[in-house]
Amino acid sequence: MSKSGAISLTNGAALAAGGRSATEGRAPRPAGVWRSWRKLAFDPGAQDDFFLPDLCAPRMVLAVVLVSELLAIAFALAQPGGAAFLTDLARISLFVQWLGLSGAAVLCYSRRWLAGLSVPLAGSLAFMLLLGNTALLSEAAFLLGRNLSERGFNNTLFPTDHWAFLLRNQGICAIVSAMLLRYLFVAHQWRLHVREEARSRIHALQARIRPHFLFNSMNTIASLTRSDPSRAEEAVEDLADLFRATLKDSERPLRMKEELELSRIYQRIEELRLAERLKVKWRVNELPMRAIVPSLSVQPLLENAIYHGIEPLDGGGTVTVDGAVEGEDVVITVGNPLATELNGSARPGNRHALENIRQRLRLAYGDRGCVEVRETPERYEVTLRFPYEE
């Protein structure tokens, strides 16, 4: 997932540029790359699922420069004496900027490759790459200094203590890289979490109000308004009752009687639309009407049974609702025939509603509440089981 986002964007830009280049005869590659950088940096949709950001993006390059400079200032301030602060700062800045930007470039180019690995492995490899980069550059700086002094430049800019210089830099680099990588990881986790939360809220809302049902009912009412105004009026009242129950705090449990009434209201609305194609067989006389049930537990099952079972069936069919008390448990089973290739078109599943009920039963009753699904090629049955309480 993560890689493909970035890669396809880059390819997209390159393709767009490539299309033109056929006529110009020369690939305007820098422009294409620049465009894809801009896209990655400014298009929030281009954010992908890898914790290392694209460090080649202009915004990130600026951030790298800023962080490096802040580090350089901190190091300069920590120098003993302090008389030569500006000279120190200039010298340290030069070196730290060099390290920072080259480190960013190394990570930028290895990013695609790292994104394919597990997070701990990618993190450790990124850490090693930064250490290696620092080691190479430190060695290069030392060699350059020695070379210059051999030619007679008496230069205080360059380090003279070879191994101490290298080790110091490794230590600093290790601490700073570890902190930065940790920060990037946590920030990325937080972004993922926010996105996930927003998505699950929408799913929860759709599990309660299925847009398909809402708009179909509106259409039915629009039709009945002229052909049968009194039935249209009833349908509006039914829809209002149903939505009132749906939008109410779902934590408040209902009596069995109320929950079954909601399911019947739902059935009435769907009957207007599906006419004789929908039949529901209620065998719930054994159910204790005073029992407490989680709100909207039976109605969504009926809704699922109609949406996935009856609607795709050519000639319609019968939904069965069976209720019983088994020992200390209330058991309710909703079953529907399934469309096969011969008599209709199967409809792809939407498991939000079922998952939602399962979670709510678990919240309310722990291990004593459960949802079971039995599926054969011709039939689909969901059973709710929860303790009988009054």
Add this chain to the structure above:
Amino acid sequence: MRQPRLDVLIVDDEPPARERLERLVAELPDWDVAGSCGSGGEALNLVSQLNPAVVLLDIRMPGMGGVEAARHLASLPAPPAVVFTTAYDEYAMEAFDARAVGYLLKPVRKERLEQALRQAGRLSASQLLEVASADEHTAPRQNIAVRVREELRLIPVKDIQFFRADHKYVTVHYAEGEHLIDESLKVLADEFAPEFVRIHRSILVAVAHIEAVEKDAEGKPVLRIRDSRETLPISRRRLGPLKRSLIAA
């Protein structure tokens, strides 16, 4: 001077939805209701009889849905224009928007309906194929439409033994005979995988209808079709994949 009134066929499986569209179309000055029906299959028959200018097609219907019906209609010599209707179908709507295919959201407004009818265009087979494949929730077609004189006849995909490409045309072979169709083997292969496999550059076979893979007199691999005397050549490089899919089936 007034233009002659144009005919509209309404296809929707829900009676109230159908009634409402009938009434709205009847209220429009330039349009007439030619007829209405509740399924994609009936729609194909009615189109041949009534020859409407535009078909209003519901996307979700039991049996043959709107997109599949439209793909069959597109194979008629003079297909009607098609406008899809739907209450809510985010995948389909996205696919239609991307390919400038006309659709109406239910409950339909009269002005929108008039506008859509006026702008309705014939949809090309490739446009509809793109719509169908853009929507991962659309199942492959369950029938292949063939033209017998001016009428459409549907051959259930499960009855089809194999497709054979021959120069520009593809013939579909089934128990009761064979017909020319105007589709490419590649498209068919993509749509009906893995139930159909390529055994040769020009042959696509239904796995369910394969009786045996054997060698002919010259030692070349051939394939026998159940309830048919036909033997089909298998190209060497497709023999391995074919055997794997037979084992999987």
